[in-house]
Protein backbone atom coordinates (compact mmCIF):
# COMPACT_ATOMS: atom_id res chain seq x y z
CA UNK A 1 0.00 0.00 0.00
CA UNK A 2 1.31 3.46 -0.90
CA UNK A 3 2.16 5.88 1.88
CA UNK A 4 0.15 9.01 2.43
CA UNK A 5 2.69 11.35 0.80
CA UNK A 6 2.76 9.31 -2.39
CA UNK A 7 -1.00 9.42 -2.43
CA UNK A 8 -1.01 13.17 -1.97
CA UNK A 9 1.36 13.54 -4.92
CA UNK A 10 -0.82 11.29 -7.03
CA UNK A 11 -3.90 13.35 -6.40
CA UNK A 12 -2.01 16.49 -7.06
CA UNK A 13 -0.83 15.31 -10.44
CA UNK A 14 -4.35 14.08 -11.25
CA UNK A 15 -5.72 17.48 -10.47
CA UNK A 16 -3.54 19.01 -13.17
CA UNK A 17 -5.59 17.31 -15.84
CA UNK A 18 -7.48 19.66 -18.08
CA UNK A 19 -11.11 19.83 -17.07
CA UNK A 20 -13.83 19.02 -19.57
CA UNK A 21 -14.63 22.54 -20.45
CA UNK A 22 -17.25 21.82 -23.08
CA UNK A 23 -19.76 20.14 -20.84
CA UNK A 24 -19.18 22.83 -18.27
CA UNK A 25 -19.69 25.67 -20.74
CA UNK A 26 -23.09 24.23 -21.56
CA UNK A 27 -24.11 24.24 -17.94
CA UNK A 28 -22.84 27.70 -17.18
CA UNK A 29 -24.23 29.28 -20.33
CA UNK A 30 -23.06 32.87 -20.29
CA UNK A 31 -19.63 32.14 -18.84
CA UNK A 32 -16.81 32.60 -21.27
CA UNK A 33 -14.22 29.90 -21.74
CA UNK A 34 -11.65 32.15 -20.10
CA UNK A 35 -13.77 32.62 -17.00
CA UNK A 36 -14.32 28.89 -16.72
CA UNK A 37 -10.58 28.26 -16.99
CA UNK A 38 -10.09 30.78 -14.23
CA UNK A 39 -12.75 29.20 -12.01
CA UNK A 40 -11.15 25.82 -12.42
CA UNK A 41 -7.74 27.20 -11.68
CA UNK A 42 -8.84 28.72 -8.39
CA UNK A 43 -10.64 25.59 -7.30
CA UNK A 44 -7.60 23.53 -8.28
CA UNK A 45 -5.39 25.82 -6.24
CA UNK A 46 -7.70 25.43 -3.30
CA UNK A 47 -7.70 21.66 -3.60
CA UNK A 48 -3.92 21.60 -3.81
CA UNK A 49 -3.65 23.60 -0.63
CA UNK A 50 -6.14 21.30 1.03
CA UNK A 51 -4.20 18.22 -0.01
CA UNK A 52 -1.01 19.63 1.45
CA UNK A 53 -2.74 20.45 4.73
CA UNK A 54 -1.39 17.68 6.95
CA UNK A 55 -3.23 18.88 10.01
CA UNK A 56 -6.51 18.34 8.19
CA UNK A 57 -5.45 14.94 6.83
CA UNK A 58 -4.31 13.69 10.25
CA UNK A 59 -7.49 14.92 11.90
CA UNK A 60 -9.67 12.98 9.45
CA UNK A 61 -7.34 9.98 9.56
CA UNK A 62 -7.76 9.68 13.35
CA UNK A 63 -11.47 10.34 13.26
CA UNK A 64 -12.16 7.77 10.54
CA UNK A 65 -9.96 5.14 12.21
CA UNK A 66 -11.83 5.63 15.48
CA UNK A 67 -15.34 5.69 14.13
CA UNK A 68 -15.87 4.13 10.72
CA UNK A 69 -15.11 0.44 11.20
CA UNK A 70 -18.14 -1.67 10.27
CA UNK A 71 -20.28 1.44 9.91
CA UNK A 72 -22.48 2.60 7.05
CA UNK A 73 -20.95 5.91 6.09
CA UNK A 74 -22.21 8.77 3.94
CA UNK A 75 -19.63 11.37 2.95
CA UNK A 76 -20.86 14.75 1.76
CA UNK A 77 -18.39 16.32 -0.64
CA UNK A 78 -16.16 13.68 -2.25
CA UNK A 79 -13.68 16.31 -3.44
CA UNK A 80 -10.57 14.58 -4.75
CA UNK A 81 -11.27 11.46 -2.72
CA UNK A 82 -8.72 11.66 0.05
CA UNK A 83 -11.25 11.49 2.87
CA UNK A 84 -13.07 8.70 1.02
CA UNK A 85 -9.75 6.83 0.95
CA UNK A 86 -9.29 7.32 4.71
CA UNK A 87 -12.83 6.12 5.39
CA UNK A 88 -12.31 3.02 3.26
CA UNK A 89 -9.01 2.26 5.02
CA UNK A 90 -10.97 2.18 8.27
CA UNK A 91 -13.03 -0.74 6.88
CA UNK A 92 -16.58 0.57 6.97
CA UNK A 93 -19.52 -1.67 6.17
CA UNK A 94 -20.19 0.60 3.19
CA UNK A 95 -19.44 4.08 1.92
CA UNK A 96 -21.58 6.36 -0.21
CA UNK A 97 -19.91 9.60 -1.17
CA UNK A 98 -21.56 12.40 -3.11
CA UNK A 99 -20.35 15.55 -4.80
CA UNK A 100 -22.22 17.91 -7.08
CA UNK A 101 -19.03 18.58 -9.02
CA UNK A 102 -18.59 15.99 -11.78
CA UNK A 103 -14.88 16.72 -12.18
CA UNK A 104 -14.30 15.82 -8.56
CA UNK A 105 -16.24 12.58 -8.89
CA UNK A 106 -14.21 11.55 -11.96
CA UNK A 107 -10.96 12.41 -10.24
CA UNK A 108 -11.89 10.66 -7.00
CA UNK A 109 -13.09 7.56 -8.87
CA UNK A 110 -9.76 7.24 -10.62
CA UNK A 111 -7.83 7.98 -7.45
CA UNK A 112 -9.65 5.31 -5.44
CA UNK A 113 -9.21 2.74 -8.23
CA UNK A 114 -5.50 3.53 -8.29
CA UNK A 115 -5.18 2.93 -4.59
CA UNK A 116 -6.56 -0.56 -4.30
CA UNK A 117 -9.20 0.15 -1.73
CA UNK A 118 -12.03 -2.36 -1.28
CA UNK A 119 -14.83 -1.57 -3.64
CA UNK A 120 -17.61 -1.42 -1.08
CA UNK A 121 -18.21 2.21 -2.04
CA UNK A 122 -20.45 4.18 -4.35
CA UNK A 123 -19.63 7.65 -5.66
CA UNK A 124 -22.63 9.72 -6.69
CA UNK A 125 -22.42 12.85 -8.78
CA UNK A 126 -25.20 14.58 -6.87
CA UNK A 127 -25.62 17.28 -4.32
CA UNK A 128 -26.61 15.86 -0.93
CA UNK A 129 -29.87 17.81 -1.23
CA UNK A 130 -30.74 15.76 -4.31
CA UNK A 131 -30.01 12.35 -2.81
CA UNK A 132 -33.10 10.25 -2.94
CA UNK A 133 -34.29 7.73 -0.36
CA UNK A 134 -34.49 4.83 -1.28
CA UNK A 135 -33.18 5.22 -4.87
CA UNK A 136 -29.71 6.47 -3.89
CA UNK A 137 -29.50 5.22 -0.32
CA UNK A 138 -31.57 4.01 2.61
CA UNK A 139 -32.09 6.11 5.68
CA UNK A 140 -29.92 3.76 7.75
CA UNK A 141 -26.60 5.63 7.78
CA UNK A 142 -24.47 5.39 10.94
CA UNK A 143 -22.16 8.28 10.13
CA UNK A 144 -22.49 11.33 7.92
CA UNK A 145 -18.97 12.67 7.53
CA UNK A 146 -18.28 16.13 6.16
CA UNK A 147 -15.56 18.59 5.39
CA UNK A 148 -17.46 21.59 4.12
CA UNK A 149 -15.77 24.44 5.95
CA UNK A 150 -14.66 27.64 4.30
CA UNK A 151 -12.02 29.96 5.75
CA UNK A 152 -14.46 31.58 8.17
CA UNK A 153 -16.16 28.27 8.81
CA UNK A 154 -19.58 29.23 7.49
CA UNK A 155 -18.90 30.17 3.87
CA UNK A 156 -19.94 26.86 2.32
CA UNK A 157 -23.35 26.67 4.04
CA UNK A 158 -22.34 23.58 5.95
CA UNK A 159 -25.00 24.05 8.63
CA UNK A 160 -27.98 23.76 6.35
CA UNK A 161 -26.34 20.96 4.37
CA UNK A 162 -25.86 18.95 7.56
CA UNK A 163 -29.32 19.72 8.86
CA UNK A 164 -30.72 18.42 5.59
CA UNK A 165 -28.44 15.36 5.78
CA UNK A 166 -29.91 14.21 9.09
CA UNK A 167 -32.70 12.57 7.10
CA UNK A 168 -30.21 9.81 6.11
CA UNK A 169 -29.21 8.86 9.67
CA UNK A 170 -30.48 5.80 11.51
CA UNK A 171 -31.59 6.11 15.15
CA UNK A 172 -28.12 6.20 16.73
CA UNK A 173 -26.53 7.80 13.67
CA UNK A 174 -24.21 10.79 13.98
CA UNK A 175 -22.82 13.76 12.10
CA UNK A 176 -18.99 13.68 12.19
CA UNK A 177 -17.15 15.85 13.15
CA UNK A 178 -19.86 16.71 15.64
CA UNK A 179 -18.78 20.01 17.20
CA UNK A 180 -18.06 23.32 15.50
CA UNK A 181 -16.65 26.22 17.51
CA UNK A 182 -15.91 29.74 16.37
CA UNK A 183 -13.54 31.88 18.43
CA UNK A 184 -12.36 35.43 18.23
CA UNK A 185 -9.29 37.19 19.52
CA UNK A 186 -9.35 40.95 20.05
CA UNK A 187 -6.23 42.43 18.52
CA UNK A 188 -4.44 45.74 18.87
CA UNK A 189 -1.89 47.57 16.73
CA UNK A 190 -1.81 48.17 13.06
CA UNK A 191 1.95 47.72 13.05
CA UNK A 192 3.05 44.38 14.32
CA UNK A 193 2.53 42.85 10.92
CA UNK A 194 5.52 44.90 9.75
CA UNK A 195 7.58 41.84 10.57
CA UNK A 196 5.90 40.09 7.64
CA UNK A 197 8.07 42.15 5.34
CA UNK A 198 11.34 41.54 7.19
CA UNK A 199 12.15 38.84 4.75
CA UNK A 200 12.22 41.08 1.74
CA UNK A 201 13.93 43.85 3.69
CA UNK A 202 16.77 41.46 4.39
CA UNK A 203 17.69 41.50 0.75
CA UNK A 204 16.36 44.97 -0.20
CA UNK A 205 17.00 47.05 2.96
CA UNK A 206 16.32 50.30 1.11
CA UNK A 207 12.69 49.29 0.47
CA UNK A 208 9.93 51.48 1.90
CA UNK A 209 7.11 49.00 2.52
CA UNK A 210 4.71 51.35 4.32
CA UNK A 211 2.23 51.17 1.42
CA UNK A 212 1.85 47.47 1.98
CA UNK A 213 1.87 47.75 5.75
CA UNK A 214 -0.90 50.33 5.76
CA UNK A 215 -3.05 48.56 3.25
CA UNK A 216 -6.18 46.90 4.71
CA UNK A 217 -5.85 44.45 1.86
CA UNK A 218 -2.51 43.23 3.23
CA UNK A 219 -3.72 43.45 6.79
CA UNK A 220 -6.49 41.10 6.10
CA UNK A 221 -4.22 38.18 5.47
CA UNK A 222 -1.22 38.97 7.60
CA UNK A 223 -0.26 36.81 10.56
CA UNK A 224 -1.35 38.55 13.69
CA UNK A 225 0.17 38.14 17.11
CA UNK A 226 -0.88 41.09 19.24
CA UNK A 227 -3.86 39.66 21.09
CA UNK A 228 -5.44 41.70 23.87
CA UNK A 229 -7.14 38.77 25.51
CA UNK A 230 -7.53 35.02 25.48
CA UNK A 231 -9.64 33.49 22.70
CA UNK A 232 -13.34 34.12 23.30
CA UNK A 233 -15.83 31.46 22.28
CA UNK A 234 -18.40 33.04 19.95
CA UNK A 235 -20.47 30.07 18.78
CA UNK A 236 -20.37 26.46 19.85
CA UNK A 237 -22.59 24.35 17.62
CA UNK A 238 -23.35 20.74 18.41
CA UNK A 239 -24.07 19.44 14.93
CA UNK A 240 -25.95 16.48 16.38
CA UNK A 241 -28.40 18.76 18.17
CA UNK A 242 -31.28 20.79 16.79
CA UNK A 243 -28.92 23.71 16.11
CA UNK A 244 -29.86 27.16 14.87
CA UNK A 245 -29.41 28.18 11.23
CA UNK A 246 -28.91 31.79 12.21
CA UNK A 247 -27.54 33.39 15.33
CA UNK A 248 -25.60 36.40 16.54
CA UNK A 249 -23.55 37.37 19.57
CA UNK A 250 -22.32 40.75 20.76
CA UNK A 251 -19.10 41.20 22.72
CA UNK A 252 -17.62 44.20 24.56
CA UNK A 253 -14.17 44.97 23.21
CA UNK A 254 -11.21 45.79 25.43
CA UNK A 255 -9.81 49.33 25.17
CA UNK A 256 -7.16 49.73 22.44
CA UNK A 257 -8.79 47.01 20.37
CA UNK A 258 -8.34 47.74 16.66
CA UNK A 259 -9.59 44.54 15.14
CA UNK A 260 -10.51 40.91 15.62
CA UNK A 261 -9.10 37.67 14.43
CA UNK A 262 -11.38 34.68 14.11
CA UNK A 263 -10.66 31.00 13.84
CA UNK A 264 -12.69 27.85 14.12
CA UNK A 265 -12.29 24.39 15.58
CA UNK A 266 -13.96 21.24 14.31
CA UNK A 267 -13.97 18.66 17.08
CA UNK A 268 -14.68 14.99 17.27
CA UNK A 269 -13.89 13.21 20.55
CA UNK A 270 -10.28 13.91 21.45
CA UNK A 271 -9.43 15.21 17.98
CA UNK A 272 -9.48 18.86 17.01
CA UNK A 273 -8.93 20.55 13.69
CA UNK A 274 -8.09 24.18 14.33
CA UNK A 275 -7.54 27.05 11.96
CA UNK A 276 -5.75 29.06 14.62
CA UNK A 277 -2.42 29.74 13.01
CA UNK A 278 -0.56 28.65 16.10
CA UNK A 279 -2.24 25.27 15.70
CA UNK A 280 -0.04 24.64 12.66
CA UNK A 281 -0.23 25.34 8.96
CA UNK A 282 -3.60 24.80 7.34
CA UNK A 283 -5.27 25.60 4.06
CA UNK A 284 -8.23 27.62 5.31
CA UNK A 285 -6.31 30.88 5.07
CA UNK A 286 -6.12 30.74 1.33
CA UNK A 287 -7.13 34.01 -0.23
CA UNK A 288 -9.03 32.56 -3.16
CA UNK A 289 -11.68 31.40 -0.72
CA UNK A 290 -13.23 34.66 0.23
CA UNK A 291 -13.17 36.27 3.60
CA UNK A 292 -9.94 36.47 5.49
CA UNK A 293 -9.93 35.70 9.16
CA UNK A 294 -8.75 39.07 10.36
CA UNK A 295 -10.94 42.12 10.30
CA UNK A 296 -9.49 45.50 11.09
CA UNK A 297 -11.99 48.06 12.38
CA UNK A 298 -12.51 51.25 10.46
CA UNK A 299 -13.37 53.24 13.58
CA UNK A 300 -12.96 53.04 17.33
CA UNK A 301 -15.56 50.52 18.40
CA UNK A 302 -16.55 49.36 21.85
CA UNK A 303 -18.52 46.32 20.75
CA UNK A 304 -18.50 43.76 18.00
CA UNK A 305 -21.29 41.57 16.66
CA UNK A 306 -20.68 38.20 15.03
CA UNK A 307 -23.55 36.75 13.06
CA UNK A 308 -24.31 33.96 10.70
CA UNK A 309 -27.36 32.98 8.70
CA UNK A 310 -28.02 30.66 5.77
CA UNK A 311 -25.98 32.76 3.35
CA UNK A 312 -23.50 34.85 5.31
CA UNK A 313 -21.16 35.21 8.17
CA UNK A 314 -20.35 38.75 9.25
CA UNK A 315 -18.39 40.75 11.79
CA UNK A 316 -19.89 44.19 12.51
CA UNK A 317 -18.34 46.97 14.54
CA UNK A 318 -20.81 48.62 16.91
CA UNK A 319 -20.33 51.94 18.66
Ligand SMILES: C[S@@+](CC[C@H](N)C(=O)[O-])C[C@H]1O[C@@H](n2cnc3c(N)ncnc32)[C@H](O)[C@@H]1O
Nearest residue numbers: 077078079080081082083099100101127128147
Ligand atom coordinates in the same frame (compact mmCIF):
# COMPACT_ATOMS: atom_id res chain seq x y z
C1 LIG B 1 -13.51 20.80 0.98
S1 LIG B 1 -14.06 19.83 -0.31
C2 LIG B 1 -14.05 18.21 0.39
C3 LIG B 1 -12.79 17.50 0.09
C4 LIG B 1 -12.81 16.03 0.37
N1 LIG B 1 -13.12 15.72 1.73
C5 LIG B 1 -11.48 15.44 -0.05
O1 LIG B 1 -10.84 14.76 0.78
O2 LIG B 1 -11.05 15.65 -1.17
C6 LIG B 1 -15.77 20.17 -0.35
C7 LIG B 1 -16.48 19.43 -1.48
O3 LIG B 1 -17.84 19.37 -1.13
C8 LIG B 1 -18.62 19.51 -2.28
N2 LIG B 1 -19.93 19.92 -1.79
C9 LIG B 1 -20.27 21.07 -1.15
N3 LIG B 1 -21.56 21.04 -0.78
C10 LIG B 1 -22.06 19.83 -1.20
C11 LIG B 1 -23.33 19.20 -1.10
N4 LIG B 1 -24.37 19.79 -0.50
N5 LIG B 1 -23.48 17.98 -1.65
C12 LIG B 1 -22.44 17.36 -2.26
N6 LIG B 1 -21.21 17.91 -2.37
C13 LIG B 1 -21.03 19.12 -1.84
C14 LIG B 1 -17.86 20.51 -3.13
O4 LIG B 1 -18.18 20.35 -4.50
C15 LIG B 1 -16.41 20.13 -2.81
O5 LIG B 1 -15.92 19.20 -3.75
